Amino acid sequence: MEAKENQGELWEVFLQSKPGQAFKHVGSVHAFDKNLAIENARDVYTRRGEGTALWVVPSKEIVAVTANEAEYFFEAADEKIYRHPTFYSMPEGVKNM
Amino acid sequence: MEIVAPSTEQLLADFESKINAEIKIEPRDWMPEEYRQNLIRQMSQHAHSEVIGMQPEGNWITRAPSLRSKKILLAKIQDEGGHGLYLYSAAETLGVSREQFIQALHEGKAKYASVFNYPALNWADMGAIGWLVDGAAITNQVSLQRTSYGPYSRAMVKICKEESFHQRQGYEIMWRMMEGTKDQQQMAQDALNRWWWPALMMFGPDDSDSPHSTLAMKWKIKRESNDQLREKFINKTIPQAELIGLKVPDQNLQLLEDETYKHGDINWDEFWAVVKGNGPCNQQRLEHHIRAHKEGAWVRETAIASAKKHNI
Amino acid sequence: MEAQKKYYLQLADNALILSHRLSEYSSHGPFLEEDLANTNVALDLIGIAESILEQTAKIDGKGLTGDDLAYRRGEHEFYNCLLVEQPNTDFAFIMVRQFLTDAFHFYFYSELTKSKDKFLSAIAFKSLKEITYHLRRSSEWLIRLGDGTQLANDKTQHAVNTLWKYSNEFFTENDVDIEMKKSGIGVDLKEVKSLWSQKVNEIFFMAHLKIPENDFQLTGGKQGNHTEYMGYILTEMQFLPSKYPDAKW
Structure with missing residues (x-):
């Protein structure tokens, strides 16, 4: 017998712990619609008052890079050390840079 | 530029070098099929244990003797549901849906911790379960925070953080009862007598007799052996029992020279009997889960139908 | 004093008994997320009951807790009220009972924030945050139940037909309600009823549910006369303190 899929869609949950902070992925929930998804996220992931704002995103809508692509996707940026501030030499004594 | 697909040998070598370097394996990374299967088995068993584990304590929610204890017990059982949920989600990253996990549980193909097949008979059992069963589980889970599979490790970190109060609330119940009337003290000792051995069995068979352990240790799914964890647990727990005047029900218990304890023989025949389904509550626990799942089917169906109608 | 105490108990007991029913439902939910959500509501309600009962014990001044x-x-x-002691027959009964009570609680506690009694207005402010969420959740569920499959609509309509006869007791004024309203401590239940009816009509309309034509109503809980279910609730809830009266837990 094949399992009948009626646990709802999978949604990824992002929580902002304080105003001003970045949203952080905290896990996922099952839900049948948007309202239930955000309420389930609230009921599951803020039981200890962990957050002030929540996002839920359908898991299937997330675009990701696979590991096999990772090399050309990320390692190319390793070469661009000029994007990092420590790349630049500064005269001794310069302030507020 | 021509990109040549790496060979399986190469992929396995890369995989194992990551494991050795303590780099976590993530869902989309290549992994050996046996590693995936081992994880699916262990994580789903862990998730089912959390969810089935709601039942023995659930048996006492409506009889909790104070508003404070009722709130704590409800919150604790709710946490267990939450932890089951985190673990199902982590396991779903391996390409198996929650519905499939539940189906495997209902068909008896997936296991859960046998300890939950014992009955909760008096209020002190709420103490013994929190103190011993959660205590044993935490010993194992602390170790699993370092497991090699990323989603499993992250779930364990979260779970360990939340569970820190579970063991304390259990011990507090035992302590209060040992400070209380004669009846209460008897209930507490009775609960310890019944839960002690099942708690020791939670760590699984002796290392020499543990079928899934070798690969799981090699690939760092498990970080410490069954016996190592069991030793840790008894060394922590026995002094806690003595402090409040409880007696551990083991006539062959020895205190060794290095201040550690050696427990008497575990009745593995009983362990295997319960694993095979012949414990006091196996049938009851599973039937409860199946019934709730079946009774909820029309609710899930109407929620799907309603969402479709409104396109939300 | 007696009236104030009884007024407090009316509020506390609604929360206490409903939370007891919800706590019976732990690990029986249709899916895991719902089990957690249901428990959150139970915990909120126990919290409300606990605060009010402690305050009642305090103003009572007999050294009770x-x-x-x-x-x-x-x-x-x-x-x-009789409604909150009705059993968890199925998820439809649970949600209909919850929605009718949440809507009452929402408008009642909104009014109660204006109470001259500082304790009551403070507890009303605090509880209202939780109750607002409860009402949102049960309203949405009622719509999902009523407006989804035919089977669910039938079950939910059956729950409405069964429970409706207990729904008006919230608004039936007894001597205590009248005295408390006069002294500016209590709220005007007529006001609450009219807001409640609007909300119920709105959600029932969206959920394709009908108010039963037979508008016969049962009351008694507010005078201490309960349905047969209540004895079993208390037998279970009070088992340990009754059996071991000297024990501290």
């Missing part, structure tokens, strides 16, 4: 009031009162001394 909130727990004594929950665990050592007899059935006739409980003043909750």
Whole structure:
């Protein structure tokens, strides 16, 4: 017998712990619609008052890079050390840079 | 530029070098099929244990003797549901849906911790379960925070953080009862007598007799052996029992020279009997889960139908 | 004093007994997320009951605790409405009971924030945050149940037909309600009823549910006369303190 899929869609949950902070992925929930998804996220992931704002995103809508692509996707940026501030030499004594 | 697909040998070598370097394996990374299967088995068993584990304590929610204890017990059982949920989600990253996990549980193909097949008979059992069963589980889970599979490790970190109060609330119940009337003290000792051995069995068979352990240790799914964890647990727990005047029900218990304890023989025949389904509550626990799942089917169906109608 | 105490108990007992019913449902939910959500509501309600019972014990001044009031009162001394003691027949009964009570709680506590009694207005402010969420959740569920499959609509309509006869008791004024309203401590239940009816009509309309034509109503809980279910609730809830009266837990 094949399992009948009626646990709802999978949604990824992002929580902002304080105003001003970045949203952080905290896990996922099952839900049948948007309202239930955000309420389930609230009921599951803020039981200890962990957050002030929540996002839920359908898991299937997330675009990701696979590991096999990772090399050309990320390692190319390793070469661009000029994007990092420590790349630049500064005269001794310069302030507020 | 021509990109040549790496060979399986190469992929396995890369995989194992990551494991050795303590780099976590993530869902989309290549992994050996046996590693995936081992994880699916262990994580789903862990998730089912959390969810089935709601039942023995659930048996006492409506009889909790104070508003404070009722709130704590409800919150604790709710946490267990939450932890089951985190673990199902982590396991779903391996390409198996929650519905499939539940189906495997209902068909008896997936296991859960046998300890939950014992009955909760008096209020002190709420103490013994929190103190011993959660205590044993935490010993194992602390170790699993370092497991090699990323989603499993992250779930364990979260779970360990939340569970820190579970063991304390259990011990507090035992302590209060040992400070209380004669009846209460008897209930507490009775609960310890019944839960002690099942708690020791939670760590699984002796290392020499543990079928899934070798690969799981090699690939760092498990970080410490069954016996190592069991030793840790008894060394922590026995002094806690003595402090409040409880007696551990083991006539062959020895205190060794290095201040550690050696427990008497575990009745593995009983362990295997319960694993095979012949414990006091196996049938009851599973039937409860199946019934709730079946009774909820029309609710899930109407929620799907309603969402479709409104396109939300 | 007696009236104020009884007024407090009416509020506390609704929360206490409903939370008890919800806590029976732990690990029986249709899916895991819902089990957690249901428990959150139960925990909120126990919290409300606990605060009010502790305060009641305090103003009573007989050296009792909130727990004594929950665990050592007899059935006739409980003043909750009959609706909240009705059993968890199925998810439809649970949600209909919840929605009707949440809507009452929402408008009642909104009014109660204006109470001259500082304790009551403070607890109303605090509880209202939780109750607003409860009402949102049960309203949405009622719509999902009523407006989804035919089977669910039938079950939910059946729950409405069964429970409706207990729904008006919230608004039936007794002597205590009248005295408390006069003294500016209590709220005007007519006002609450009219807001409640609007909300119920709105959600029932969206959920394709009908108010039963037979508008016969049962009351009694607020005078301590309960349905047969209540005795079993208390037998279970009060088991340990009754059996071991000297024990501390």
